Amino acid sequence: MKVLLLVPKVTRLFEEAPLGIMYIAAVIRNAGHSVELLDGNAGFLRSELARRFVHGDVPDLIGMACTTLTFPLVMELADFIGKIHPDVKIIIGGSHATIMPETLLANPNIDYCVIGEGEETIRRFAYSLRSSIEDDSDMDKPWIKGIAYLGEDKDVHFNDKQEPIQDLDSIPFPARDLLDPIYFKNGRTTLIASRGCPYNCNYCQPTLRKMFGNKVRRRSVQNVVDEMLEMYEKFGIRFFKFVDDTFTADRNWTIAFCKKVFETFNDSGKHVNLECLTRVNDVELEMLKAMKKAGFYVLDFGVECGSQRILDYYRKGITVAQSIEAVKMCKKAGIKAHTCLMIGAPIETMEDINETRKLIKKMSPDSLCVAITTPMPHTAMWDALVKDGVLSEQDWLKVGDYLQKWGGVCQNVSEKELFKLKQEIQRNFWLRKAMKNPKLLYDYMRYHDSGSFIRAARYFLWKGDYS
Numbered sequence: 001m002k003v004l005l006l007v008p009k010v011t012r013l014f015e016e017a018p019l020g021i022m023y024i025a026a027v028i029r030n031a032g033h034s035v036e037l038l039d040g041n042a043g044f045l046r047s048e049l050a051r052r053f054v055h056g057d058v059p060d061l062i063g064m065a066c067t068t069l070t071f072p073l074v075m076e077l078a079d080f081i082g083k084i085h086p087d088v089k090i091i092i093g094g095s096h097a098t099i100m101p102e103t104l105l106a107n108p109n110i111d112y113c114v115i116g117e118g119e120e121t122i123r124r125f126a127y128s129l130r131s132s133i134e135d136d137s138d139m140d141k142p143w144i145k146g147i148a149y150l151g152e153d154k155d156v157h158f159n160d161k162q163e164p165i166q167d168l169d170s171i172p173f174p175a176r177d178l179l180d181p182i183y184f185k186n187g188r189t190t191l192i193a194s195r196g197c198p199y200n201c202n203y204c205q206p207t208l209r210k211m212f213g214n215k216v217r218r219r220s221v222q223n224v225v226d227e228m229l230e231m232y233e234k235f236g237i238r239f240f241k242f243v244d245d246t247f248t249a250d251r252n253w254t255i256a257f258c259k260k261v262f263e264t265f266n267d268s269g270k271h272v273n274l275e276c277l278t279r280v281n282d283v284e285l286e287m288l289k290a291m292k293k294a295g296f297y298v299l300d301f302g303v304e305c306g307s308q309r310i311l312d313y314y315r316k317g318i319t320v321a322q323s324i325e326a327v328k329m330c331k332k333a334g335i336k337a338h339t340c341l342m343i344g345a346p347i348e349t350m351e352d353i354n355e356t357r358k359l360i361k362k363m364s365p366d367s368l369c370v371a372i373t374t375p376m377p378h379t380a381m382w383d384a385l386v387k388d389g390v391l392s393e394q395d396w397l398k399v400g401d402y403l404q405k406w407g408g409v410c411q412n413v414s415e416k417e418l419f420k421l422k423q424e425i426q427r428n429f430w431l432r433k434a435m436k437n438p439k440l441l442y443d444y445m446r447y448h449d450s451g452s453f454i455r456a457a458r459y460f461l462w463k464g465d466y467s
Contacts, residue, residue, distance in 0.1 A: 001033045001060045001061065001129065002033070002034045002035075002058075002060050003028050003033050003035045003036075003059055003060065003061045003062075003063065004035075004036050004038065004059035004061070004063070005021050005035065005036070005037045005038070005062075005063045005064070006037075006038050006040070006045065006049075006063070006064045006077060007021055007037070007039040007040055007041060007064075007065075008040050008045070008070050008073035008074060008077055009040030009041050009073070010040075010041065010069070010070060016183075016241075016243075017174070017176065017179060017183045017189050017190055018039070019174055019192060019243070020093070020094065020118070021037065021063070021064075022037070022179070023118075023119060023171060023172075023174050024063060024093070024119065025037055025174070025175035025178055026171075026172040026174055026175040027119045027122060027123050027171065027172060028122060028123070028126055031123050031126055033126055035175070035178070036059075036178065037178040037179065039179065039180055040073075041180075041182075042180030042183075043180070046077075046080055049080070049081065049084070053084050058085055058088060059088060060088075060089065061088070061089050061090075061091060061126065062081060062089070062090045062091070063090075063093065063122070064077065064078075064090070064094075065092070065093050065094035065097075066092050066093070066094040066095075066096040066097050067094055067095050067096050068095070068096045068100075068376055068377055068396060068399050070094075071096055071103070071104075075104075075107055078090055078107050078109040078110050079107070079109060081109060082108070082109030089112070089129065090109055090110050090111050091110075091111060091112040091113070091114065091122075091147075092104050092110055092112070092114070093113070093118040094114075095211055097113040097114055097115070098113075098114075098115050098116055098207075098210050099210060099377060099378045100377055100378070100396070101115065101148040101156060102148075102156045105149065105156055111149065112147050112149045113147065113149070114147055115146050115147065115148055115159075115162075116146055116161060116162060116210060116211055116212070116213075117146075117162065117164050117165060117195070117211065117213075119165060119171055120146070120162050120165060121145060121146035121147060121162045124144050124145065144159060145159055145161065145162040146159065146160075146161055146162030147159050163213075164195070164196075164213035164215075164217065165217075166217060168194075168195065168218065168223075169219055169223040173227045173230060176189070176231065176234075176235060177234075184236065184237065187236055187238040187239055188238075188239040188240075189231060189235070189240065190240075190241045190242070190243050191224070191227060191228070191231075191240060191242060191243070192242065192243050192244055193218060193224045193242055193244055193247065193257070194218040194219065194249075195212040195213075195216070195217050196209075196212040196214075196215060196217060196245070197212075197216065197245035197246055198216050198246070198249055199279070199316075201314055201315055201316055202314055202315045202380035202381040202384070203314060203373070203375060203376065204245075204376075204379060205380055206378075206379070206380065207376060207378060207379050208245065216249065218253055221253065221256050221257045221260050222260065224257065225257070225260050228240055228261070228264075228265075228272070229264060232270060232272070238272055238273060239272070239273045239275070240272060240273070240274050241274075241275040241276070242275065242276035242277065243277060244276065244277060245277065246277070246279050247276035247277060247278045248276070248278040248279075248282045248283055248291075249278075249279075249282050251282075251284075254287055255287060257294070258293065258294035258296075259294075261274070261294040261295060262293055262294050262295075266293075266295065271295065273296075273297050274296040274297065275297065275298045275299070276296065276299060276300065277299075277300045278299055278300070278301065279302060279318065280301050280303060280318050280323045280325070280326035280327075281317065281318045281319075281322050281326075283299070283326050283330075284329070285329045288329055288332075288333035288335055289333050291335065292333045292335050296335055297335065297336060298335065298336040298338055298366070298367075299330060299335055299336070299337055299338065300339075301323070301327070301337060301338065301365075302316075302340050303323045303340060303341055303359070303363070303365075304316055304340070304342050305341060305342060305345075305348075305352065305353075305355070305359070306320055306323075306352075306355035306357070306358055306360070307320075307348070307351075307352035307353075308320050309347075310345050310347070310348055310352050313345055313346075313347055314345065314381075320355075320359060323363060324359070324362050327339070327363040327365050336366035336367070337363075337365045337366050337367075338365065338368065338369075339360075339363065339367070339368045341356060341360075341368060341370045341371070341425075342370070343356060343373065343413075343418060343421060343422060343425075344372045344373040344410040344413065345373045345409075345410065346373075346381075346385060346409045346411055348410055348412060348413065349412045349413070350413060353413070356425075357425065360425070360429060367433075368429055369426065371422075372418055372419065372422060373409065373410070374399060375391070376399065377399070390411070391409065395408075
């Protein structure tokens with residue numbers, strides 16, 4: 001069977017490999033199917049699809065991942081495919097397919113949505129589709145767990161949910177060989193060591209639990225290090241960014257991982273640089289020292305804001321004091337601290353935003369970015385705002401890129417003022433940093449390419465977007 005996976009072109013500050021679709025590609029290939037990946041970020045997707053279809057290179061199945069942010073792009077691509085070859089089956093996965101499959105299935109060109117984690121579902125789906133092609137029969141939809149589809153009655157039908165994969169080591173490494181080399185030009189890539197998050201922030205949950213279940217699952221230390229070693233040797237990767245929701249939540253695992261990385265790489269002269277996302281209440285000094293020794297050069301903290309009132313509204317489960325202490329410990333351990341902040345919570349006031357300004361000065365992080373609070377559909381924040389009449393059910397169509405486009409839920413500060421404040425906070429921070437440390441630009445260029453630098457400068461210092 002021929003499977004074609006598509007990645008819609010999106011505007012991003014930095015290029016990050018599409019991990020989810022690469023995992024799906026690896027699973028399909030391991031099941032004995034032919035699989036290709038076309039990435040709109042690395043070429044002209046529509047023209048390439050048209051060229052292939054004209055020359056008879058038509059797949060049996062086309063798959064895409066969809067978030068609420070990429071929904072318009074996915075719908076446009078599905079329409080395009082339907083016009084040039086309406087018989088191709090299209091299946092959509094990702095967070096939006098999980099929480100709002102009916103919006104995708106309203107498109108007559110989209111046949112199926114994957115609900116939740118996709119690897120086992122797509123393996124069963126591909127087997128079922130191949131069987132139906134071989135014996136010229138319809139697919140046995142009820143047999144496949146974890147999919148939604150439009151029935152003959154025009155209603156959306158949901159099959160039993162596919163249970164999350166407990167042994168993450170059983171999943172093959174992402175099929176990075178299918179990616180355009182553009183993703184490896186700076187010797188950087190992303191990877192993930194766990195699935196799920198133990199916390200209950202109202203801007204993420206319960207969507208994360210719907211995607212990955214209630215329990216955090218981790219790969220073994222050896223399995224993660226083996227993937228890193230493969231990337232080091234095959235693709236020349238030296239910079240690894242972990243995109244786990246909370247990388248350091250399990251202290252023992254983190255310490256064991258750092259020890260193994262040091263033994264595998266640094267002890268043998270193969271130096272690597274590591275980055276991860278984590279929380280200010282999930283670090284302590286001894287762990288940070290071990291991380292520094294293993295090669296962690298920066299940690300990304302979801303600090304969010306300097307107002308305890310707003311942190312409690314977010315159900316973040318941290319204190320302002322913990323944010324200050326986490327950055328202080330990073331400095332002691334010799335690791336850079338990148339802080340992620342949000343302004344514009346529904347109940348936020350100018351006083352709360354000023355508390356965030358004060359926090360930035362107290363923390364003095366090495367870098368920061370500021371986003372406008374944007375509720376994602378059917379998170380706890382979203383549902384509460386709909387219930388209170390602040391949003392309507394259809395307002396999810398307004399959700400654009402949360403870094404730049406929409407700030408329409410704050411009741412006390414205007415959208416225009418929020419964007420002005422966001423840019424002012426970022427610009428003042430980075431200008432002060434550059435004046436104090438002229439070497440800052442060199443350090444940035446060391447870890448990123450010139451294109452990323454220009455986009456970052458436009459975003460942080462000038463326009464406020466990276467179009």
